[in-house]
Amino acid sequence: MAANMTGDGKDDGADESKLQVHETFTELEEVKELIRGLENIYEDFIEMERSAERFRFIIDDYQEQPHLIDPYLEELMLMLLNIAKQPKAPRPLTRQAFSYLYLITKMRGFKQVVRLLPHEVSDMEPLLSLIESQNPTDYELWETRYMLLLWLSIVCMIPFDLKRLDSNLQQGDGSVKMRTMDRIMAIGKMYLSVNDKVRDAAAYLVSRFLTRLDVKQELLPSILDWMMKILKDADHQTVLGCNQLCGVLATSALLFKHGKREDLLQYAPIVLQVALEAKLELCDSCVVRKMMGKLIHRLGLTFLKSRVAAWRYQRGSRSLAANLGGGVVKSTEGGSSDVIQGPEEEDEDDDVPEEIEEVIEHLLVYLKDKETIVRWTAAKGIGRVTGRLPQELADDVVGSVLELFSSQETNGAWHGGCLALAELGRRGLLLPGRLKDVVPVIMKALAYDERRGNFSVGAHVRDAACYVCWAFARAYEPKEILPYVNQIASCLIIASVFDREVNVRRAAAAAFQENVGRQGTFPHGIDILTTVDYFAVGNRVRCFTELSVFIANFPEYTQAVIDHLAEVKLAHWDSAIRELSAQALHNLTPCSPDYMAATVLPKLLPLTSGLDLFQRHGAILAVAEILHALYPISQARKKSLVDLLDENSLEEVQSVSKKLQDAKMFKRHGGEYMRTAVCCLIEKCSLSKLPFHNKPVIELWQSVIDECLTHIEPEIQAAAVAAIPSFFSEYFTRPDGSVLQDKQESILSHYLQELKSSNEPTRQGHSLALGALPRAMLQGQLSRVMAGLIAVSEVTQKEEKMAEARRDAVKALSGICETVGVANDGKADSVLCSANVATVYSALLQAIKDYTLDSRGDIGAWVREASMQALHDVTSLIVRSDPQMLTPDICKRVFCSLVQQAVEKIDRTRSLAGHLFSKLIYHSPTVPHIPQEKEVKDVFPEVLAKGTNWSAVSDTYTMFSRLLALDEYTYNVLLGLVISVGGLTESVVKFSSASLLEYLKSLSGDRAALERFMGVYLAVCRDHHRDDRVSLPAMKALDHMLCWGVLDTLASDKSDSIPDQLVSHIRSEVTKCGNPQKIMAAADVYCGLLQFEGSPRSKCLTQLMILLCHKYPRVRKTTADKVYEALLTYDEVVPEEQVSDVMSVLSETSWDNLEIAEIREKRNSLCDMLGIKRPVLLKQS
């Protein structure tokens, strides 16, 4: 036999962390070290917390694969217990040890952990006294108490009579100690009504303890009495009552689970009676209801003899080993020991106790609960109990479950019903004969959607229904499912493609896959499941628009798909689904055009004026989309669309808008939906060339569009704008392409008039509308329209805030250029030509300078972005037909403006500018007159320009700052760059200043170049004198440059005037300025300029001395600080013998607190020491 080889990838640690899958419990040593370390660090609160965090992190990581800890579990538990159980150990130490024990228990599960806790007779007494010394309300120690009670639950099971531990109850002082048995029970009882997790441990303890032979004989009846009393008396509306009920119910459920049936059977009826009388189904706590469900289900199992129903449906499950004929076959399956195995005679005459009816009845109530956990408990209970019933009764149960699926029941009932059906099917308790009743119900559940206003519930029901289909695929032989295959297949496919929720689509796809694989009878199953899979159904748009068509191409599914969309999804509460459905119907029309025209359309048309808003909206959209899809089909058949439709349909399409208007549906609630839908209808009818020319409906449509243009919602305006090109071209032009002049005149003058409206949305809508006009409408009127739009795009003082209107006007301007096209020697009234090209560019280049601010921020950015896009689009348009129309001047301004935007501070703007700039320099055909084209292309090689992420600050600044070296661009790059360098955003400042610094360093030694650069800087400053948007960041940028020391070369020549110019510029900026930020920035710059000897230095000192007496205390204080720092940096400013005096005056005077007269005195003394004239206050007397 060949070698048997294994290869383990255990040494590949890197992959493991990525997968979150562990091979072994690798942190064993670290965990042990943490435990050992506890004794050394328990006094250090911080170390303890660090240890706890680490321990928790390691243990929690194994929550999904808890068994990996098993080999070391016992060892770790013992280490911890040895620390924890020392009675004299300090509290923080034991507390932490117990908390670690708890974390392990939580990860591994208490059932595994309990067995490993030591349980010898000698553990009993110390444990009991430890528990009795606990304070049940100490919230810090709940883990301790929880672990102690769990421990007791195993210690109390020692196989000796407990009386043996009670040898000397008589105390020396004559009092009598409690018996051990009573002590344990007292502990259990007390903790059963606490509020924390200790209660769970107590319930487990008591239920285990009660199964002891001696305890059962002595205490069981009295404890049951006590529990029944609590069940009767506890008030489930109080917290305490709920706690008690939870404890008691959990205990009894566990007791009936673990205890022997023959011991407990006698008590079951009375427990059931009391429990049911408590009416806990009304309790608000879902934990109480869940426990109640558990108890009832356990009681039900107690009433019935344990057996495997002989009548259940079995689908041959085979043993691999037996089939391969090798090895011993042994069944390790099977539940508790007293199961009667095998196909023995059915004892139908076996009495079924009458309580069972009540049990089932109540389980059905809990199956309808509003919480999933309760329903799930009930479903499991129904499954188990039914498995022990005779066939006839079991069938009744199935019948009752089926009754849950009625329109009167809540979504909870439907969900519970699905869970129960799946559970029954899984256990073989749902016989094939019942499938004929079950399948239709499941199909209904698969489409369950209960609308609640503008949302709905039911995704969980549909999800559970998919689970039932999945479970059935595994449960039944193909021949049982065969009669229902088509029905199930259609419903599952529809759910997997058209459900709104991704989890339901995926669940349905999974169920479909399981059915294909196990049943093998699904039509085109494999084709569909390989296309409509888990991954594909993730994207809803793709599901509706593509997968739907794929499926409908199989004839078996065509009609089901179309009908589902038309009847169900078009009336969906979510408008996105309705829109998608309409689009899907558009795409589906070619699959079955005649069915659409003859059946679907006539069905939808009456709904377009129905009462239900959602349905109306969906129906109008669908009618529009279907007509539009039918048009090319009729063309292909060489017929007109009218031949394909019946006469009524056409009539009804025409009357849709009128009916809506008569019913005032545009104005009412939901009018927005009607408007967008009708705009869509107008667009599609125009595209389909429906013969409505000169009919009244055209007037109506025109008015609908006009109203939408003034609407405040951009979506509605957009819908109207989208309808305009096709509507105007179809109904307002003659077949030869010429426009109806009276229409043109009235529409244009109306729209142009509206551009002047004082209402911003109106301006926006009409701008966009003009931008969307078809070519014919613009013939002979272009100049008028352009002039109107340009007027809107200009910033005027009164309408400064209408940035969105300006943006839309810019967009429209570019839109009409696109529409009319280019002809160099054309007429200015019909086409973009040499006569009007300058006008267009000057408007766009003006718009790119829009820096309007308001409370929303830099709203001008919208206009600038639109303008950049328009500059690109128009330039591209011209270059494609006649590049000669572009003058060098225009090109230079276009490129310079883009470059400037590409280094400013808003990420989005920068990114767009970079992107458009790179597209234009490598445009095909090429753009003429690119300034310094060769140098620019050296900076931006083609590969780089196309592969750069223009929104990354780290990339763009370095590239664009290199353009500083090119004369044509220096001014604009610098203008943009100073704003970034002197800005506030950390990353922008960081990267922009780094690239500016890099450039300046490259100039080092080249004085002429530096002077040129500073000359441009001064020009930028002069051009934006007192414009704080630029001048303040420019000052900050200058401060940076001075600090970097890159301007040193300017200082070496005293006759140089640049520092002088800088001083006087700064001075003019801050004179009579009230902005403290700016004044302080100026102080910075003055200090920096101190490095230039001679007149700049003395002028700066004078200015700084003036600022030391500024009226704002903050300015005085900051100036003093800065001068102090500057004097430290530039040591030759002050004569050496004066330095210490100057410094002490600067640092010891409290410049912001003293009276102004005092300050002035100090300041004047400084002037004297520095050897400059004292400033004199100019009085305007």
Next chain:
Amino acid sequence: MGLLTILKKMKQKEKEVRLLMLGLDNAGKTTILKKFNGEDIDTISPTLGFNIKTLEHRGFKLNIWDVGGQKSLRSYWRNYFESTDALIWVVDSADRMRLNDCKKELHALLVEERLAGATLLVFANKQDLPGSLTAKEIREALDLDSIKTHHWLIQDCSAVTGDNLLNGMDWVVNDIASRIFTMD
């Protein structure tokens, strides 16, 4: 607690595992499955559909997915409820011509993120045919030793005689069990 949680718990309780059986065409996948299932193996034609069979083995429920000559395998890797626990890659040991194809396909499959962590069993099938390569030769030909991302084992076997099929399955079940199940 949603349905997914419930299903996850159930998978633990019922000890269900999902095995995907793959390999080039004519490697003998369906024969192996039929043999597992105790069915007649005399009449087998190329698999066009796909089959899921459930078998019990040592207390585990094995859901074996036999995906025949399907172009897109992606659809079977995972779905809403389940992910693949193990791949059974079947090789025709007598088909020397296509071993290189076989290697390429296998390695392409293993880099797929969604199959990460799945156990890999390679069945060197058709050992009953004369001139078939040994497991050792196939291990080298498929470059199995370079696989570090998955636990793997190569097992020589014959679907026709049934030799060693059980050994391979024992290993798969053990490996999965140690990874995903809580042993009581």
